[in-house]
Amino acid sequence: MSNQDKNLTWEELKKEIEEKIEKDQLTEDDPDYGIYLLYWAPMGIYLYDKWKEKKKETKKLK
Numbered sequence: 001m002s003n004q005d006k007n008l009t010w011e012e013l014k015k016e017i018e019e020k021i022e023k024d025q026l027t028e029d030d031p032d033y034g035i036y037l038l039y040w041a042p043m044g045i046y047l048y049d050k051w052k053e054k055k056k057e058t059k060k061l062k
Contacts, residue, residue, distance in 0.1 A: 014047075021051050024058055 008016070020026040026033060 017047055018050070021047065021054050024054060026051055 017026065017032055020030070020032065
């Protein structure tokens with residue numbers, strides 16, 4: 001079930017997506033990816049930047 005179906009508050013949504021980013025579980029196929037990037041643009045931009053940073057760190061470690 002995507003977070004969109006859970007009827008979460010803004011803060012709960014932000015926390016869940018940040019946890020996915022930290023655990024490197026957010027993929028472009030994840031339903032939450034589209035929710036944050038398309039529907040909540042300001043938060044989406046923040047989270048996208050955070051996600052991209054995490055991807056860079058992951059690549060450096062490999």
